Amino acid sequence: MFQVFCIFIPILAALFMPFFFKKVRSIHTGWFVLIVPVFLVTFYATYVPIIVDGDSVISELDWIPSLGISFVSYLDGLSLLFSILISGIGALVVLYSIFYLNRTKEQLHNFYIYLLMFMSAMLGVVQSDNTITLYLFWELTSISSFLLIGYWYNRDKSRFGALKSMMITVAGGMLMLGGFVLLSIMGDTFSIRELISQAPELATNDLFLVALVLILLGAFTKSAQFPFYIWLPDAMEAPTPVSAYLHSATMVKAGIYLVARFTPIFAQSEVWIWLVAGIGLLTLFWGSFFAVKQTDLKGILAFSTVSQLGLIMSLLGVGAISYHVNGAEDTVFKYAAFAAIFHLINHATFKGSLFMIAGIVDHETGTRDIRKLGGLMGLMPISFTIALIGSFSMAGLPPFNGFLSKEMFFKAILSITQFDLFNFSTWSILFPIIAWIASVFTFIYSFYFVFRTFTGKLKVDQLPKKPHEAPMGMLISPLILAALVITIFFIPNLVADTFVKPAVMAIQPYLYSSPEEVNIHITAWHGIHSPELWMTVGVIILGLLMFLCLSKWQKMYNAFPAKLTLNHLYDFIIYDLCDQWIGRFSALYMTGSIRRYLSFMLSSMAIIVIGTLFIKDGFKISFEEASTIHVYQIILIIVLVIGTITTVFAKSRITSIVALGAVGYTVSLFFVVFNAPDLALTQLVIETISVALFLLAFYHLPKLKKEEERTRFRFSRAFVSVAVGAMVTLVALSAHSQKFIPSIAEYYKETVYSLAGGGNIVNVILVDYRGFDTLFEITVLGIAGMAIYGMIKLRLSRKEKNYENK
Amino acid sequence: MTYFFWGATIVVVLSIVALLYRLVKGPNPSDRVVALDAIGVALICLVGLFSVVFDTSFFLEIILLLAILSFIGTIAFSKFIEKGDIITRDNSR
Numbered sequence: 001m002f003q004v005f006c007i008f009i010p011i012l013a014a015l016f017m018p019f020f021f022k023k024v025r026s027i028h029t030g031w032f033v034l035i036v037p038v039f040l041v042t043f044y045a046t047y048v049p050i051i052v053d054g055d056s057v058i059s060e061l062d063w064i065p066s067l068g069i070s071f072v073s074y075l076d077g078l079s080l081l082f083s084i085l086i087s088g089i090g091a092l093v094v095l096y097s098i099f100y101l102n103r104t105k106e107q108l109h110n111f112y113i114y115l116l117m118f119m120s121a122m123l124g125v126v127q128s129d130n131t132i133t134l135y136l137f138w139e140l141t142s143i144s145s146f147l148l149i150g151y152w153y154n155r156d157k158s159r160f161g162a163l164k165s166m167m168i169t170v171a172g173g174m175l176m177l178g179g180f181v182l183l184s185i186m187g188d189t190f191s192i193r194e195l196i197s198q199a200p201e202l203a204t205n206d207l208f209l210v211a212l213v214l215i216l217l218g219a220f221t222k223s224a225q226f227p228f229y230i231w232l233p234d235a236m237e238a239p240t241p242v243s244a245y246l247h248s249a250t251m252v253k254a255g256i257y258l259v260a261r262f263t264p265i266f267a268q269s270e271v272w273i274w275l276v277a278g279i280g281l282l283t284l285f286w287g288s289f290f291a292v293k294q295t296d297l298k299g300i301l302a303f304s305t306v307s308q309l310g311l312i313m314s315l316l317g318v319g320a321i322s323y324h325v326n327g328a329e330d331t332v333f334k335y336a337a338f339a340a341i342f343h344l345i346n347h348a349t350f351k352g353s354l355f356m357i358a359g360i361v362d363h364e365t366g367t368r369d370i371r372k373l374g375g376l377m378g379l380m381p382i383s384f385t386i387a388l389i390g391s392f393s394m395a396g397l398p399p400f401n402g403f404l405s406k407e408m409f410f411k412a413i414l415s416i417t418q419f420d421l422f423n424f425s426t427w428s429i430l431f432p433i434i435a436w437i438a439s440v441f442t443f444i445y446s447f448y449f450v451f452r453t454f455t456g457k458l459k460v461d462q463l464p465k466k467p468h469e470a471p472m473g474m475l476i477s478p479l480i481l482a483a484l485v486i487t488i489f490f491i492p493n494l495v496a497d498t499f500v501k502p503a504v505m506a507i508q509p510y511l512y513s514s515p516e517e518v519n520i521h522i523t524a525w526h527g528i529h530s531p532e533l534w535m536t537v538g539v540i541i542l543g544l545l546m547f548l549c550l551s552k553w554q555k556m557y558n559a560f561p562a563k564l565t566l567n568h569l570y571d572f573i574i575y576d577l578c579d580q581w582i583g584r585f586s587a588l589y590m591t592g593s594i595r596r597y598l599s600f601m602l603s604s605m606a607i608i609v610i611g612t613l614f615i616k617d618g619f620k621i622s623f624e625e626a627s628t629i630h631v632y633q634i635i636l637i638i639v640l641v642i643g644t645i646t647t648v649f650a651k652s653r654i655t656s657i658v659a660l661g662a663v664g665y666t667v668s669l670f671f672v673v674f675n676a677p678d679l680a681l682t683q684l685v686i687e688t689i690s691v692a693l694f695l696l697a698f699y700h701l702p703k704l705k706k707e708e709e710r711t712r713f714r715f716s717r718a719f720v721s722v723a724v725g726a727m728v729t730l731v732a733l734s735a736h737s738q739k740f741i742p743s744i745a746e747y748y749k750e751t752v753y754s755l756a757g758g759g760n761i762v763n764v765i766l767v768d769y770r771g772f773d774t775l776f777e778i779t780v781l782g783i784a785g786m787a788i789y790g791m792i793k794l795r796l797s798r799k800e801k802n803y804e805n806k
Numbered sequence: 807m808t809y810f811f812w813g814a815t816i817v818v819v820l821s822i823v824a825l826l827y828r829l830v831k832g833p834n835p836s837d838r839v840v841a842l843d844a845i846g847v848a849l850i851c852l853v854g855l856f857s858v859v860f861d862t863s864f865f866l867e868i869i870l871l872l873a874i875l876s877f878i879g880t881i882a883f884s885k886f887i888e889k890g891d892i893i894t895r896d897n898s899r
Binding site: 296632637639640642643646653655658659662665668669671672673675677680681684685688691692695701 | 812815819823826830838842846850851852860863864865867871872875876878879882886
């Protein structure tokens with residue numbers, strides 16, 4: 001039970017942070033926050049031995065048991081790896097933020113509440129076994145990310161970036177929820193484990209493909225895949241600790257986690273393989289290509305993150321192939337999922353450290369613009385070393401961990417050429433080529449990042465601050481991460497055995513029954529004849545050449561028209577389409593004219609009712625039940641019709657009112673004819689009063705607008721009114737012609753005296769049988785009276801109080 | 807006997823129709839008010855005839871009410887036409 005509560009520890013701790021910030025001013029609030037992730041990472045570390053054995057731990061907390069929704073903490077290899085990444089990098093980021101954010105100038109309590117909220121949400125995402133709670137935490141990551149990006153809310157760009165990321169990730173999240181609901185309809189459970197166990201049956205369901213695409217859209221938006229990556233570069237307006245934590249190491253990997261988690265269900269489908277591998281590869285190339293264009297340090301890193309996420313995604317796509325190969329555990333396809341997880345760990349380490357370095361450079365020089373920076377190597381030696389380690393690892397050079405994962409990436413991508421199902425034999429040769437070109441660009445931007453910042457000429461006059469080395473506290477976190485980058489290179493198999501293999505087992509549960517069976521051994525040296533070695537050599541050679549003449553070809557990026565970018569498309573959709581076009585569309589029919597709304601309402605009413613009447617074959621006329629018509633009734637009807645026509649076609653308003661009165665009196669005469677004396681009485685009085693009121697209203701019309709003109713004839717209005725009249729007539733005729741049950745009036749007739757002790761059946765019904773209606777009609781009258789009184793007497797907007805008091 | 811009542815009814819209704827013509831056509835409001843007043847009286851006759859035809863005494867209240875309303879209505883209209891106001895404001899307040 002404690003395990004599932006651990007998800008909520010950060011959010012509970014967040015409740016106390018305003019207290020610490022307001023009451024304990026002398027100590028940086030971050031120190032109190034630091035306790036939480038440090039505790040969590042040690043707590044999750046205790047699960048490592050269990051997971052290494054291939055077991056999993058589950059802990060449940062019921063939320064809505066009647067609907068099968070519960071908070072579940074399910075720790076297997078994959079979720080434990082993510083949990084340790086989240087809490088571990090969380091601890092480092094909190095430590096870094098203590099030195100990065102000023103204690104007196106910043107709203108620290110806000111920052112740490114959002115950060116802890118995010119930590120809880122992220123732990124919830126990776127540990128939830130219940131899709132509904134997974135979605136809950138998923139949205140919480142979107143919201144907390146929105147808050148963190150907009151942390152400096154008085155800057156326009158922060159708010160823009162926050163809104164953009166919110167729009168895109170929440171849109172994806174909603175689609176994902178749709179996918180989850182479809183899955184739960186197919187499998188009749190919200191539990192992911194149970195869904196996985198039903199995977200073969202699910203694949204035959206009609207809804208399978210829809211659910212697949214919807215869930216993938218959720219994953220792609222969150223993990224900044226093409227074409228949804230556009231929010232990530234704009235999210236760089238967040239404080240650097242946030243960028244390092246959310247937008248490199250954790251949140252953007254939620255989509256990766258989702259794809260990895262659902263691979264056992266969806267890998268059956270070729271659509272999944274094509275989409276995940278194809279979009280991943282496209283993102284890899286696109287991100288790396290445009291990273292070289294950026295001039296902002298964090299911009300480069302953002303595009304690099306996009307590109308690396310694409311790499312991991314494409315590996316997961318290739319990893320899904322192993323579901324279609326017999327004896328996959330002995331073929332080369334097994335490498336893909338392994339490489340994906342391994343690179344995920346590596347990326348979290350080196351990208352986290354690089355972001356922190358970018359933050360340090362920003363903090364110590366006052367700018368992140370790479371055109372103003374240069375020659376910082378001598379002034380900031382430690383930062384330079386860390387940046388060098390991170391960049392070389394990112395570029396895939398030995399002796400850093402990026403080298404190992406890049407080699408495995410090449411190996412996995414090359415394996416795809418041997419796969420001949422699903423048209424892969426024709427297109428698969430493109431995969432290694434695109435991957436190789438993308439790696440060249442990765443190499444270029446890695447060098448671009450580190451050497452343009454730290455070598456070259458120092459331009460002190462262009463820098464807002466005098467540059468100097470960062471304080472030690474700020475350097476601790478990137479140092480730890482950089483140390484990990486090197487350590488993982490030298491002991492990759494220890495990391496692989498502890499973290500990667502259990503995670504691979506979670507992605508490919510049908511291939512292995514325990515982590516030891518994952519027979520992959522990472523080696524830095526593949527032998528002189530291995531293709532991946534020569535691919536890496538090619539990357540280094542071409543990358544170096546292109547980097548050296550970067551200034552010559554970097555200008556070609558400006559040749560791309562700004563109108564064709566995805567950002568432009570986003571702006572077009574949000575600002576042009578949603579704000580203006582839709583606004584114009586609503587302005588088309590929302591004219592503010594009640595006459596027009598009324599014609600909409602009435603005509604749609606007539607269409608719906610008449611249509612239903614004829615489609616459902618409800619129209620029927622029979623005069624069997626009708627009583628005989630007398631001459632005086634016909635005469636009254638003629639009078640009524642004449643009165644009505646006069647009302648409509650009268651030239652002056654007073655004629656209309658008088659004619660309306662005549663109609664009212666005729667109706668009361670009808671009541672007389674049809675034996676309803678009470679109604680006739682009431683009708684007479686009410687008609688008189690309302691005619692008097694009409695005259696009153698008429699008299700008070702403003703003099704200027706008094707128009708003694710008859711209503712102009714409009715064909716559309718005539719048509720609507722005829723249609724409504726026809727509708728009512730048809731409904732009345734059909735309703736009268738087909739009665740299913742006899743009236744209950746007989747009961748009243750028999751019991752009016754015996755039960756109620758009255759002779760007037762109408763009055764007894766009004767006050768005895770159905771007195772409630774009368775009560776509330778009295779209330780309506782009372783309210784109307786008070787409202788009229790209020791409208792006449794209460795004039796808040798008028799300032800002529802003196803006039804009133806006279 | 808019934809024929810007599812029916813004949814009377816028809817005569818009254820015809821007179822209502824004639825009065826309605828005046829109500830619609832009436833060159834000025836006063837004509838219309840008089841027509842309306844006369845219609846009220848004709849209605850009273852009609853209701854009276856109906857209560858004889860239907861052999862019921864329930865409609866006699868309507869006759870009284872119609873008479874009162876017709877009177878009040880005509881007075882109100884007349885005052886409106888003459889003063890432009892129906893309920894005069896109390897100036898002493």
